[in-house]
Amino acid sequence: MEVDYLVKKLESQAEIIRHMIADVGDEQARWKPDAESWSILEVINHLYDEEREDFRRQLEIILHHPGQPLAEIDPRGWVTQRQYNRRELAESLENFLEERCASITWLESLPALDWTAGTDTPFGRISAGDMAASWAAHDLLHIRQLVELRWAYSCELVKPYKVDYAGSW
Secondary structure, X not given: OOHHHHHHHHHHHHHHHHHHOOOOOXXXXXXXXXXXXXXXXXXXXXXXXXXXXXXXXXXXXXXXXXOOOOOOOOHHHHHHHOOHHHOOHHHHHHHHXXXXXXXXXHHHHOOOOOOOOEEEEOOEEEXXXXXXXXXXXXXXXXXXXXXXXXXXXXXXXXXXXXXHHHOOO
């Protein structure tokens, strides 16, 4: 894997996320299809915390502190502990985008990387390459989640009418 590839993915996916929520209002940002689902606002704040407390940090540990355990994280717990759904969407998005820029600056500053460097975790060995690939893939999972939230919200707004004619996934 090349750093340039990862940087381009992280840049373009951040832009997709920005555009996906550009027209989202406060009500839609906080709306959830059910109690177990996340809102758009929770997704954006999750991305922000993952950017600053997970992927960049974990990759730093793998590359520059061999043998040190990865930082402990609690992404699911943070949603309620940190009250993501009470935050403001514009500020949350800006926080995420600023952290993404910091990540890209950091990645571009790194000398040649050993993508095979790794560390043992309770769930198995993870290499720097695995972490980098997961970082880019993580965005895509949440882009899909944002699409699904927008779809569900749209279906809710048009009731009693149905969107069946549009097709299905």
